[in-house]
Structures are given as C-alpha cells and as structure tokens.
Amino acid sequence: MKKLVLAFLMLISTTVFADDINLWKKSTLNKILERGELIVGLEPGYMPFEMKDKKGRIIGYDVDLAKKMAKEMGVKLKLVPTAWDGIIAGLVTEKFDIIISGMTITQQRNLKVNFAEPYIVVGQTVLMDKVLKDKIKTAKELDKAEYTVVTKLGTSAEIAVRKFYKKAKILTFDTEADAASEVLSGKAAAFVYDQPYNVLFMADKGKGKLIHLDTPLTYEPLGWAIRKGDPDFLNWLNNFLRQIKEDKVENFYDDLYDKWLKDTSWLERVQ
Structure with missing residues (x-):
C-alpha cells in the first residue's frame, strides 16, 4: 500500500513538474531569452513618452524604460512603431512581446490584455x-x-x-x-x-x-500590456518595476522622471 501511495505521489509530482516546464516554455519571457531580443510595440508621437528626434530615432520616457528592461534581461531591444488603433491587435497576434507606449489601464483593455502594475499615474x-x-x-x-x-x-x-x-x-x-x-x-x-x-x-x-x-x-494609471495567460512574464515585470522604483542607489526611476517630465531641454531634439 505504501509503495502504491509513493508511486502515485511521484506520478503527480512528475506531472506537475512537466506542466510547469511546458508553461515556462510557452512564456513570453522564455521566448525573449531564447531569442536574445525584447520586441516592444509603441506609437511614436506621444511626448514625452515616445517620439522621434530630428534624425528619426525614437526617444522618450518609455524608450529609456524599455532599454533598461532589455539590459536587465541581458538581451537586445527592438522597437516596433505601430499605429495606436492596431497596437493591441499587434500584441495579441505576437508581432511584439509587450506594449510600452503610455497606455492607460482600463477595464475594457484589460478584457483583451493583462497589465503589469502601473509605472506612472497621469490624468x-x-x-x-x-x-x-x-x-x-x-x-x-x-x-x-x-x-x-x-x-x-x-x-x-x-x-x-x-x-x-x-x-x-x-x-x-x-x-x-x-x-x-x-x-x-x-x-x-x-x-x-x-x-x-x-x-x-x-x-x-x-x-x-x-x-x-x-x-x-x-485618475489614469499607465501600464505595460502583455498577452493573457503569462504569469511568469507578469511576475518578472512587476518585480523589475518594484526594483527600479525602490533602488535609491542607482536612482534610475527618479532620474527618468526628472529627465523627461521636469526638464524640457529634450524639446530641442524633436523640433
């Protein structure tokens, strides 16, 4: 009887472990790491979050966040400019891994995508x-x-x-x-x-x-949007956000706010 119970428990453990492995393989985070590239969808034109400078390069608050995110993942960054009315569809159809584009978290959007915790609140x-x-x-x-x-x-x-x-x-x-x-x-x-x-x-x-x-x-919180059913990626994003907000040694988050939302000298680069 004990051997039967032990065998049953081992079977359950093996099945659960296999399910966890399969979930991880399907996770966007795992795909990013295997690919070696984070692909971000955004619509340039929403100052100061994402816009093009005089040389046509995409710059802004969200771009610096995306660069930091890719750096912490140890991967390259690819930006995919996308029209706003098709940006959620682009995410759902896997044209990119994440939307980082000043997107307000709403109940209607949340029916189609999942959001990480708000990274900034605007109104x-x-x-x-x-x-x-x-x-x-x-x-x-x-x-x-x-x-x-x-x-x-x-x-x-x-x-x-x-x-x-x-x-x-x-x-x-x-x-x-x-x-x-x-x-x-x-x-x-x-x-x-x-x-x-x-x-x-x-x-x-x-x-x-x-x-x-x-x-x-x-009251409008802005958040990063990802595809539904991906707890691993969501967990990483929330921990990344918590780390950059609370790390007062590097002070990345506060410096980012000052650079794009207090100082307006960058306007000279986009005019």
Whole structure:
C-alpha cells in the first residue's frame, strides 16, 4: 500500500513538474531569452513618452524604460512603431512581446490584455484658448453647445471627453498634435489630453497662447500590456518595476522622471 501511495505521489509530482516546464516554455519571457531580443510595440508621437528626434530615432520616457528592461534581461531591444488603433491587435497576434507606449489601464483593455502594475499615474487636463480666460475658470464650464472640444481618436482622453462633455461639440483627430493645433488656430475652444503631454505643450507651442486648466479630470494609471495567460512574464515585470522604483542607489526611476517630465531641454531634439 505504501509503495502504491509513493508511486502515485511521484506520478503527480512528475506531472506537475512537466506542466510547469511546458508553461515556462510557452512564456513570453522564455521566448525573449531564447531569442536574445525584447520586441516592444509603441506609437511614436506621444511626448514625452515616445517620439522621434530630428534624425528619426525614437526617444522618450518609455524608450529609456524599455532599454533598461532589455539590459536587465541581458538581451537586445527592438522597437516596433505601430499605429495606436492596431497596437493591441499587434500584441495579441505576437508581432511584439509587450506594449510600452503610455497606455492607460482600463477595464475594457484589460478584457483583451493583462497589465503589469502601473509605472506612472497621469490624468486628463485641458488646454484652452487664451481668449476664454475671463469667461471659463473650470473645465466643466466648457460643456456648452457653443464650444468645440478636441482630443485624439481612440484614447482614454476620448473616453473621458465623451463622459465629461454632453453639450459641447466633440471632434477627434489621429494625432495629439493635430488636435492641439485646432485650439492654437482658434478652430476649437479646448484640447483634452494626458497631463504630462499638456505640461510640455505649454512649455513650448502653447506658451502665451493657451491656458492650462491643470486640475485632472480623471485618475489614469499607465501600464505595460502583455498577452493573457503569462504569469511568469507578469511576475518578472512587476518585480523589475518594484526594483527600479525602490533602488535609491542607482536612482534610475527618479532620474527618468526628472529627465523627461521636469526638464524640457529634450524639446530641442524633436523640433
């Protein structure tokens, strides 16, 4: 009887071990290590997270994060520029391993992909035409039929705009720059988008021309998206994030924030 029980336990252990091996082989993390390359999907154009410099190179907050991630894995980095409306589909169909592209964690997106813990939290704020500064003091006051509010198509900003504004005319554009230009040219009253982008826009093209209503309309955590059913990769990403946030000797995370979200000298490289 004891021999039977022992044999049964050994069979179970062997089966569990084999299942673990199979799961590891299927893990994106294992595929990255075997390939020797981390493939990242992103959409250049969301300053300061990812954009192209004057030489056409992709730079930004997320790019530096991706470089650090690849370094800690001991692999090379490959960036795959992808249109925003197809970026989740690109991940699901394995065109890249991970999305690192200023993506807001939402319940709707979470139905299709899994997210690591948030690496930064932003909110939607409003850039308003300066001519309205004496008439409009809060974002809510823009919700009138006489005003046009613009944002980027297919983003969390669009979701926020459609929830927040019921009377104002809403227009969407393919890029943040195109939407913001509508306000600069006087064709729209306000532009709604992520706070970091708006802060930087005000330091450059919007300076002296627009008003920043900087009280966030929303709470929006940004996260790295991966395919579902991959606990090994998710575990590694969360531990990587925890390490760079808490390591005050190297101070990578704080320096990254200062480099891209406080200092605006990099703007000279992309103009």
